[in-house]
Amino acid sequence: MKKIPFVTKEKVQEIVKTYPTPFHLYDEKGIRENARAVKEAFAWNPGFKEYFAVKATPNPCLINILHEYGCGCDCSSMTELMLSEAAGITGNEIMFSSNDTPAEEYEYAAKLGAIINLDDITHIEFVEKILGKLPETMSCRYNPGGVFQMSNGIMDNPGDSKYGFTTEQMFDGYRILKEKGVKNFGIHAFLASNTVSNEYYPVLAKELFELAVRLEKETGADIKFINLSGGVGIPYTPDQEPNDIRLIGEGVRKVYEEILFPAGMGDVAIYTEMGRFMLGPYGQLVTKAIHEKHTHKEYIGVDACAVNLMRPAMYGAYHHITVLGKEENSCDHKYDVAGSLCENNDKFAVDRMLPEIEKGDYLVIHDTGAHGYAMGYNYNGKLKSAELLLKEDGRIELIRRAETPKDYFATLDILPIYSKIKF
Numbered sequence: 001m002k003k004i005p006f007v008t009k010e011k012v013q014e015i016v017k018t019y020p021t022p023f024h025l026y027d028e029k030g031i032r033e034n035a036r037a038v039k040e041a042f043a044w045n046p047g048f049k050e051y052f053a054v055k056a057t058p059n060p061c062l063i064n065i066l067h068e069y070g071c072g073c074d075c076s077s078m079t080e081l082m083l084s085e086a087a088g089i090t091g092n093e094i095m096f097s098s099n100d101t102p103a104e105e106y107e108y109a110a111k112l113g114a115i116i117n118l119d120d121i122t123h124i125e126f127v128e129k130i131l132g133k134l135p136e137t138m139s140c141r142y143n144p145g146g147v148f149q150m151s152n153g154i155m156d157n158p159g160d161s162k163y164g165f166t167t168e169q170m171f172d173g174y175r176i177l178k179e180k181g182v183k184n185f186g187i188h189a190f191l192a193s194n195t196v197s198n199e200y201y202p203v204l205a206k207e208l209f210e211l212a213v214r215l216e217k218e219t220g221a222d223i224k225f226i227n228l229s230g231g232v233g234i235p236y237t238p239d240q241e242p243n244d245i246r247l248i249g250e251g252v253r254k255v256y257e258e259i260l261f262p263a264g265m266g267d268v269a270i271y272t273e274m275g276r277f278m279l280g281p282y283g284q285l286v287t288k289a290i291h292e293k294h295t296h297k298e299y300i301g302v303d304a305c306a307v308n309l310m311r312p313a314m315y316g317a318y319h320h321i322t323v324l325g326k327e328e329n330s331c332d333h334k335y336d337v338a339g340s341l342c343e344n345n346d347k348f349a350v351d352r353m354l355p356e357i358e359k360g361d362y363l364v365i366h367d368t369g370a371h372g373y374a375m376g377y378n379y380n381g382k383l384k385s386a387e388l389l390l391k392e393d394g395r396i397e398l399i400r401r402a403e404t405p406k407d408y409f410a411t412l413d414i415l416p417i418y419s420k421i422k423f
């Protein structure tokens, strides 16, 4: 499918008069349409709730838009909990799905009334010690080990992943939790990442529903919800077919009716914790070509770098690039599109066929709405960019300002030298 940016060259030329490149731009219209579609796809399940994975895009304005469609927050750390609380999302609208969790974070999650999703059986005692008494509602993260397979092959490798309880630990864990007074139980699992297939959730749901039936029968635990977590992917490359959330919802409904209804568990709520699917396609990194370099390869140097988008450097991930104003030109030039970090992997594209790029051209790097800005860092003292929202009416709203040197040096304010830094 052709990837078309949600901004034009003319719009970017207007935006840069106020907000210089690089910046992350989010598309309010797309976010709302997709959030509505997710809600509709699971409307057959009265308890359905999407807990948006805050780690994907920790911006309160975007979280609040999603909240309008009933989305809560999936938090994994203290600051994500704080952000959720500040956005007015507390209590059982927060799922706290963390791992290797510090005591203070459990304490804070409990204070907010969040649903705690345990990553390990040893955390039962850990949490009990911290809180004095376990909450009435608790969830456990499941990891069956082995490989996760669907009809088109192996999707991921849970046996190699650090997360979750083994099958045996699930049964032991639920018995222990029940003995300790927990009344409402949840099951959670994240077994494959970025699945561009409508099959993932239904296959996962089948496995979890069967487990839920056995768990309830064998431990007497009252399973109230099953959290399919994240992992629903997006088509980063133009040749991929986007997932159809309606088909995914229907697929989950089918296995729900096959497995949970006959077991008398037709009141179990379905939860999700999607990040990438909720916002990935509705964010784009806009950057300007500032240099061209002709050496052993042809390079285009842009004003963004891996600090703004780490996925290509970290995983060799593909992000589609459109040169604004040259959408219809033929892609007859082979480039490495590079940032300015002193790291040779700081490249948004390697050997990519693109239209001829001139200095001053604006490039849109697609699908940066999730795990984009959020993964940024400050190597080479580079500063993180602004986040902007393209409103439905075409206005631009600044939803996070760009970092300044003051932000970068803020943690040196305990040193005498701080007063000598010229801002």
Ligand SMILES: Cc1ncc(COP(=O)(O)O)c(C=O)c1O
Pocket: 053, 056, 074, 097, 190, 193, 194, 229, 230, 231, 232, 273, 274, 275, 276, 277, 370
């Ligand atoms: C516990 C948990 N839930 C949800 C997500 C969101 O995943 P995705 O953005 O792939 O939907 C993640 C991603 O790392 C995660 O670790």
